[in-house]
Amino acid sequence: MQTIQEIQNQIIDEFNFFEDWSEKYQYLIDLGKNLPEFDKKSRIDSNLIKGCQSKVWLNSSFKNDIVIFEADSDAIISKGIISLLIRVFSGQNPEDILSAKIDFIEKIGLNTHLSQTRANGLLAMIKQIKIYALAYQSKK
Amino acid sequence: MLDVYKIRKDFPILGKKVNNTDLIYFDNAATSQTPNQVIDAISNYYKETNSNIHRGLHSLSADATNKYENSRSIIKNHFGAAYEHEIIFTSGTTHGINIISSGLEKSISSKDELIVSEMEHHSNIVPWQMLCEKTGSKLKVIPINDDGTLDMDEYKSLLTPKVKFVFINHVSNTLGIVNPIKEIIDLAHKNGSKVLVDGAQGAAHFKINLQELDVDYYVASAHKLCGPTGVGFLYGKSELLNSLPPYQGGGEMISNVTFDKTEYADLPHKFEAGTPNIAGVIGFSAAIDYMNSIGFNNIEVYEKELLDYATEKLKKIDSIKIYGDINNKISVISFNIGNHHPSDIGSILDQYGIAVRTGQHCTQPIMDHFNIPGTVRASFSFYNTKSEIDLFIDAVKKASKMLG
Numbered sequence: 001m002q003t004i005q006e007i008q009n010q011i012i013d014e015f016n017f018f019e020d021w022s023e024k025y026q027y028l029i030d031l032g033k034n035l036p037e038f039d040k041k042s043r044i045d046s047n048l049i050k051g052c053q054s055k056v057w058l059n060s061s062f063k064n065d066i067v068i069f070e071a072d073s074d075a076i077i078s079k080g081i082i083s084l085l086i087r088v089f090s091g092q093n094p095e096d097i098l099s100a101k102i103d104f105i106e107k108i109g110l111n112t113h114l115s116q117t118r119a120n121g122l123l124a125m126i127k128q129i130k131i132y133a134l135a136y137q138s139k140k
Numbered sequence: 141m142l143d144v145y146k147i148r149k150d151f152p153i154l155g156k157k158v159n160n161t162d163l164i165y166f167d168n169a170a171t172s173q174t175p176n177q178v179i180d181a182i183s184n185y186y187k188e189t190n191s192n193i194h195r196g197l198h199s200l201s202a203d204a205t206n207k208y209e210n211s212r213s214i215i216k217n218h219f220g221a222a223y224e225h226e227i228i229f230t231s232g233t234t235h236g237i238n239i240i241s242s243g244l245e246k247s248i249s250s251k252d253e254l255i256v257s258e259m260e261h262h263s264n265i266v267p268w269q270m271l272c273e274k275t276g277s278k279l280k281v282i283p284i285n286d287d288g289t290l291d292m293d294e295y296k297s298l299l300t301p302k303v304k305f306v307f308i309n310h311v312s313n314t315l316g317i318v319n320p321i322k323e324i325i326d327l328a329h330k331n332g333s334k335v336l337v338d339g340a341q342g343a344a345h346f347k348i349n350l351q352e353l354d355v356d357y358y359v360a361s362a363h364k365l366c367g368p369t370g371v372g373f374l375y376g377k378s379e380l381l382n383s384l385p386p387y388q389g390g391g392e393m394i395s396n397v398t399f400d401k402t403e404y405a406d407l408p409h410k411f412e413a414g415t416p417n418i419a420g421v422i423g424f425s426a427a428i429d430y431m432n433s434i435g436f437n438n439i440e441v442y443e444k445e446l447l448d449y450a451t452e453k454l455k456k457i458d459s460i461k462i463y464g465d466i467n468n469k470i471s472v473i474s475f476n477i478g479n480h481h482p483s484d485i486g487s488i489l490d491q492y493g494i495a496v497r498t499g500q501h502c503t504q505p506i507m508d509h510f511n512i513p514g515t516v517r518a519s520f521s522f523y524n525t526k527s528e529i530d531l532f533i534d535a536v537k538k539a540s541k542m543l544g
Contacts, residue, residue, distance in 0.1 A: 021159070021491050026542055029484075033544070053499050054483045055513065074513055075481035076543060077488075 004096055007088050008104040015108035024108070028080030035083040038072035049128050053121065054078045058128050062136040065093050069129060081110070082125060089129050094140075097133035102126060142438040147523050150175035150430075154523060161493035164528045169313055169341060169472050169519035170497055171363050174427075178366060181426035185419045192415055194392060208418050211425035212408070218428045219358070220349035221375055225407040228374040228381070229421050233340040234263040236359030236374035237307075239411060240336055241267035243384035244305070250276030253302040255333075257282040257290055257319075258509060259312045262502040264338045268307055277304075284509060288315040288464030295324065299331045306335045310342030314501040314517065315464025316447075316472025318342070325355055334380070340364055344521075345443060345470045347436040350375055362420065367427035371420030374411070381407050388413040439522045443471040446520040446529065453533045457540065463506075463515055471520040474501075477536070480543045482514040488539035489516075494532055 002010070018024045038057055047057040054075030061068045069090040073079040088104070089097055105111055111119060148154050151173045156163045165173060185207070191200040193208050209224070216224045230236045248254070254268055258281055272279045280303070282295045299306075306328045311318050321337055328335045336357040342348060344365035350358055357380070361372035376384075386393055386404055390413035396403040404410050431439065450473060454460055459478040476482060486498030499514040500507045507514055518532065 022542070025488060025491065029543060053514075054481050075483045077484050078481075 001091060004088055004092055004100040008102070008107075011084060011087070011104045012107045021109075024110070025077065028077050028084075030080070031083040032073070032076040032079030032081075035072070035079050035086075038070070042070070043072060049121070049124050056082060056121065056125060058082070058125065058132075060129075060132040060136075062094075062139070065140075066091055067094055067097060067133055067136055069132070071125075078121065081122060085125055085129065089133075094133040094137035098130055098137065142434060142442045142522060144442070144523060144525055147434065148525075150177065151523055152176065152179075158493040158495070159491055164492075164494040164524075164531060166518040166520060166524065166528075166532060167495045167497050168521035168524075169316075169364070169517065171369065172344060172366050172521055173523065174368065175366055175430050177430045178368065178423045178426045182368060182419045182423040185422050190419075193418055194409070204418060207422050208416070211421045214425040214428055215373055218432065219343075219375065220351050222351055223378060226375055226378055226381065228376070228408045228411040229416055230359070230372045230374050231370050231417065232361040232363070232372035233338060233359045234267075236357075236372060237263060237267050237336070237338065239374055239387045240357055240359075240376075240384070241271045242387055244271060245274055246385070247383075248275040248277050248304060251302060252277040252304045253280055253300065254278070255280050255282060255295075255298055255303055255306045255308075257295075257308055258284045258505045259288070259290070259315065259317070259503065260307070260309055260505075261313050261338065261340065262504070264307055264309060265505075278302075281505075282308075284506070287466055288312070288317050288506075289466060290319055290324075292320070292323070296327060299327060299333065301332070303328075303331060303333045306333055307338070308335065309338040309340070310348075311339075311345070311470050312464065312503075312506075313341045313472075314474050314503045314506050314515065316341075316469040316474070316519070317464045317466060318468045318470060321355070322353055325353060329354070341470065341472075344431075346440050356380055362424035362427060365427055366430060368420045368423040371417045371424050373424075378407065381411070386410050386413070390414045392416075434522065442522050443520060446524055446526065447471040447473070449526055450518065450520065450529045450532070453529065454536070457533075457537060463510060472517060473519075474515040474517045476512060476515055477540050477543075480540065482516045484543055485516045485536065485539050488542060489532070489535050492531070492535040492538075494535055 042059050043057050047059050049056045049058055054073055056073045056078055059070045069086050071082040071086055073082060153173050189204045189207060191204045193205040212224050212227050216227045221227055254277055256265055256268055268279055280298050283291045285291050308319060308324055310321055325335045334356040337355050339358050339360040343360040356377055358375040363369040393405050393410050393413040394402055395405045461476050463474045482498040486496055489496055497517040501517055
């Protein structure tokens, strides 16, 4: 299993290939389309992340000391961004998730392309991921 | 005729680059841009006149008071109020609505009914819901038709003798639709009901005459019509404003204070407690002067031209849906493309330096009516151009293609 930092570095390398914002956006759109949709049962309000203009649902489970995240959104770019977050965080143990420093967003230049509304939404997603990790850690 | 390229020189922000490309500002329904004439009026106030009004005996204070009260006069004349004292300066439309809603707390009872419409901005819904909670009165809603217009037949049937007030917007901020407010007001008056019109979107696009409308209360914000943020006005007929209790206590709003009894000042000061936004008020009247120098008839004709031009081009885009696509509207277009989320379209347009608004536009009931998460809203002003619209159409097509 790759560490959170290794996955982030990989994403940074991938984004280095892109020449302009439109290629980055196209990549996010493709990622969003490839992320499986939630079934109706998981698209429920208690899974909604507050603070996003589009709807973002985040679900998690915990098994063998590993947290699995699933997410969905009604907006495709948001879905692309959460698919990156899932790639980084899903399959890690709670301690690593809690101590992780997230630098890939800045390094792939995504933050400069995000409006304040969307940047707040992204922070809300990361915060919710860490809240889940904290909950599972305290259960142990 | 209006010389748009000459006008654009008055607006320094229109020369700005966003994401390395020329800014195209199509979010005018949220906030309009500010011309040098207004920026200078505010800046000159702080350089030459800044002092407190209505109190000082010194020359500077007298000068500031004159400019502040002269602004009231300009606004009274522009909107056709009967008296200066019927114009109350506020921090904006929302503030004006809250002055009335809190003022009505003692005169509305649990037997009374209030009417709003399905197309109101949240700021013309929530204060009335709060009033209903406090008084036990009932809020009734005029529904909209599928073309976005008000269901006037339903309005007529809602107008029962119990209805004390009707709260309605002049123009829908989301759909741009101009409501038949003269008819709404006349019907309400025949029923013995009073009317408050939310003019946030109306005041900027055409000339309004408050006395001809015979409206009871009218509220608007300066920043929608080239003025500064944080200032607006509440108009009310003298006898109605006189019958309301003050909104806030403090300086300026009193005539005599003792611990036994305090007497309130007359209109308009009764509702202007504390030091007001003097520079903002002066900027507001400078904005009215500026727009009148261009001419509201010219503005109306030109903005209609922009609206028709953009609507025609947008309609050619595959699977586009425009909400409220009727004739009688201001230069606002709310749309979606296929099933694409409005925020996806908006984010991509932003990369092209195009500022539009996406989301619910503080009108969740409209979104629920059409069963959509939101819309992309492009709103044009008299300083926008057809070539900007061309670039916008091009960017919308590219966004739609990217999203697939």
